[in-house]
Amino acid sequence: MNSKLIGVRLTYFLLSIILLIFGLIVAKDFLYPLAFGILLSYLLYPLVNFLEKKGMPRIMSILIPIVIALVVFAILALFVLKRVSLFMDDLPEFRAKTIAHIEDMQRYIESEFGIPAERFKNFLLSRIFDIGTESGKIFSATTGTLFVILMQPVFVFLFLYYRTKFAYFVLKVVGRQNRLIAIQVLREIASVVTRYMLGVASVVLILCVFNSIGLLLIGIKYPLLLGVISALFSFIPYFGNFIGGSIPFIFALLTEDSQVYALRIAIFVYIIHFFENNILSPNIVGNNIRINPFIIILGLIAGSMIWGVPGMLVVIPFLAMLHIVLKKIPGMQPYVYLMGTRGTSRHALNFANIRKFFEVIKRRLRRK
Numbered sequence: 090m091n092s093k094l095i096g097v098r099l100t101y102f103l104l105s106i107i108l109l110i111f112g113l114i115v116a117k118d119f120l121y122p123l124a125f126g127i128l129l130s131y132l133l134y135p136l137v138n139f140l141e142k143k144g145m146p147r148i149m150s151i152l153i154p155i156v157i158a159l160v161v162f163a164i165l166a167l168f169v170l171k172r173v174s175l176f177m178d179d180l181p182e183f184r185a186k187t188i189a190h191i192e193d194m195q196r197y198i199e200s201e202f203g204i205p206a207e208r209f210k211n212f213l214l215s216r217i218f219d220i221g222t223e224s225g226k227i228f229s230a231t232t233g234t235l236f237v238i239l240m241q242p243v244f245v246f247l248f249l250y251y252r253t254k255f256a257y258f259v260l261k262v263v264g265r266q267n268r269l270i271a272i273q274v275l276r277e278i279a280s281v282v283t284r285y286m287l288g289v290a291s292v293v294l295i296l297c298v299f300n301s302i303g304l305l306l307i308g309i310k311y312p313l314l315l316g317v318i319s320a321l322f323s324f325i326p327y328f329g330n331f332i333g334g335s336i337p338f339i340f341a342l343l344t345e346d347s348q349v350y351a352l353r354i355a356i357f358v359y360i361i362h363f364f365e366n367n368i369l370s371p372n373i374v375g376n377n378i379r380i381n382p383f384i385i386i387l388g389l390i391a392g393s394m395i396w397g398v399p400g401m402l403v404v405i406p407f408l409a410m411l412h413i414v415l416k417k418i419p420g421m422q423p424y425v426y427l428m429g430t431r432g433t434s435r436h437a438l439n440f441a442n443i444r445k446f447f448e449v450i451k452r453r454l455r456r457k
Contacts, residue, residue: 113395121399122237126244128406130252131279132286133158137249151249155242165317172314186344270417277413281377282406288374289324295369296320299361300333307353309341323365325401326385330365334358378409381430 113120133154140150248255256275263271301316309315315337322333338358342351378385388408392400412428415421426432 110395117396118237121396121403122240123244124403124407125399126241126248128282128286128403129158129241129245130248131282131406132290133245134249134279134283135287147250151246155245159242169314169317172311176311176314274413274417278410281409281413284377285374285406285409288370288377291373292365292369293320293323296323296361296365299364303357303361304337304354307350307357309337309345309350309354315340325389326405327382328389330358330362334361378405378412379430380405380408380412380428384408384428
């Protein structure tokens, strides 16, 4: 293959990637609700399939899980809104404490580092209140997309109701010669994404309880509200625990009379992160995705750049779908290997490799 042909193929490949990213950005408001609808459909699919196998009509089999999910979501939303309203009542008190803590901090920094107190105070206050302004913008954007949120049950119902039709559509597109491969891909996607969504949802629910109990024992205000909010960020792999844990940490640092509370929360967040990564997720979520952490992190960054927070929430399951599809396409095996976890198992920090390490040391000591 000559260099000219390689250059042409590389140009087409890069152009396709650029057009794909441009299309995802332009059609953001249309695509990410559909993406959430697909993932929520996989989350409810096991219950829907169970009810259908028991002889219930498809419409009723879909409506019952959707109603249950809506009731749970409404209870959670009412709980959060009630706590937020109580928090807003205490906001003037928190604002006064925040300003007092910043003034104490600026006096310390001025005496130790020689930075002008007024400049530091203005800088820090502007950043803190910019956070409040941005939160208001986020709230406005959320209320502006209320119609999209209300459309999620409709999307979920339609995806589940027409799932057989969508499957036959894919089979017709790939042709008779590739029908068996397409069936395998569809089944593997359904199995992997369903287990992943159920596992992540279970982990988040458990963390809601653990975070709330931990913050309650630490003794800061609004432990239930802060515990639930911080746990919801765990839908984002790797970064979610630290992003969510920073919320109660900053709250305690700025509003509590003692900095010991912030230190306790920092230790607690680290413990929860270790517990979630080494005990909860491996045993509940498992290794269903089978994508290496480097690709996952790149996917999270790309998802945040293209769709913001919604992109970070949906990118991992869709990377798993892409990985499954690529495994069945001839010529795509190098990309499958790059995305997967094979080839690095002997370098992993696990009990098997640690045991091998000590066995090697033991043999060397015996030789000496």
